[in-house]
Amino acid sequence: MTTGTTRHPYRRALLLLLGVLPGLLLLPACSSGEDRPRIVVTTNILGDITREIAGAEAEVTVLMRPNADPHSFGLSAAEAATLEQADLVVFNGLGLEENVLRHVGNARRAGVPVFEAGAAADPLTYRSADSGSQGEQGAPDPHFWTDPDRVRKAARLIADRITEHVDGVDRNAVRANALRYERQLADLTTWMTRSFERVPEDRRALVTNHHVFGYLADRFGFRVIGAVIPSGTTLASPSSSDLHSLTRAMRDAGVRTIFADSSRPQRLAEVLREEMGGDVRVVELYSESLTEEGGGADTYLSMMRANTEALTNGLTTG
Template sequence: MRRRTIAVFAALSCVLVGLTACAPGGSGRPSVVVTTNILGDITRNIVGDQAEVTVLMEANADPHSFGISAQQAARIEQADLVVYNGLGLEENVLRHVEAAGESGVPTFAAGDAVDPIAYTSGDTAGRPDPHFWTDPDRVIKAAALIADQVVQFVDGVDSTAIRANADRYRTELEELTTWISTSFARIPAGQRNLVTNHHVFGYLSQRFGFRVIGAVIPSGTTLASPSASDLRSLVTAIEQAGVRAIFVDSSQPDRLAQVLKQESRLAVQVIPLFSESLTGPDQGAPTYVQMMRANTKAISDGLAP
């Protein structure tokens, strides 16, 4: 009865905002709504053609600051399942997800379920780090759990097809992990030092043996800002560690990173990565696997002798 009431209110919301077909595609198919585009790609690999997958976050967006429309909020309320990152990542969308969950919509926080680690420095030290996707082994676990959620909560899907999709994708992710390890073998242990625009590669560092020297924004969110003393301290750390490159997210301005490059007495490159968002089809990282391959190549080229 509660789900029926939700559907009535959601339908009324669609009328109020002028939607002609609030259900995905107007087809009445099972609906899975996903907050971020990285999780959206992972979920689409699992779901295949068994249900409609709606991704809220556009390409090249910032997961910490993107917002949603009234139409998208209505889709969350109508979903058979909502998949979100959690751990505080979707700062402007979480309230909608929580409201849907309180109304009876099944929700799944992938980040909470994959053994999250905590930030070790900056103003978010001690808080859980939401950027688990930089470790493909954790994505393997998340993908399997998403498959479980789809089978359990999304009526009308073929569970055999979902499991087959999950097995195929697991093989692809296992091959990705092997390829990344081989690629990073080019970088001597003493040169595996990372400086990023904010703290985003803790999981990658743990998995593949890197050391995070610091971040331009000493925080786990792009919504923070560094002080002058933060930047001075980072310049000192860069010089002491002999850092060869600063890696910045392609969806974020690199102005502060360029300032650090100018302030440092070392020859430091500023190299863009696709760390928090997928791109459009022809922009280098339209899928999770392509994103990780592009980032691995950029890090290897930037740090290897």
């Protein structure tokens, strides 16, 4: 005779599972990547630096995509919402992320801890030689990352904010990550100093797509002659008189090389080359954005090394 148990071989297992399930629901959830604290960073340069410091202790979400322009990139509604759901927001500030700063302000008002890295890194101000815009002269320059020593200070402060505001992280691990990265940044400064020693004093003059290398010039002893866009933002545009003034300054300084950001078209630099009679080189730099992985500047350290080599070669062979 066939029993009920043999007719339904899975019935006993099902009953056992139903008896155990309520107890399982009362157990603490297992930790996963989704349970880690979240740090949201606006720019991809700061995002790479923050990831080095946070390591495996927190999920780092970077809003700015590779090869984007920090002055003009925007956020979707979902991306803006991540700022208010973060345990910590890290942003450059000093007016850099022009379309994102209001969302950072919303997160601050919602009670999210925020850290403005640029303001904490001993910012320089634009001088008359740095910017053709009267409104910018004396205003803080947001491009502090071109000086690795200031990045070292910012890295230390990011570690402080993570250990202070982000619950659930191993503070010792974060501190160890920060110390390791600070040593790499110190080594970068030493290497850049030695590389730039190859550039003769009379060739230490920079003309760029827009004013972005003031910190590098200040740290390593360069002169900023001018920029094709006489402003600290790519959203500005030059007038014909601006271009005429710049070509005159370049001729006076004997400058024949323009450094332009690789993530943006070089049309304006090409126009300036035409103004100078064609005897001008345009050298690409990675000035305001990292590239995608394998693109030549996918970390802050690789970006600065690539730029150092491009600047040194451009100024010694131009």
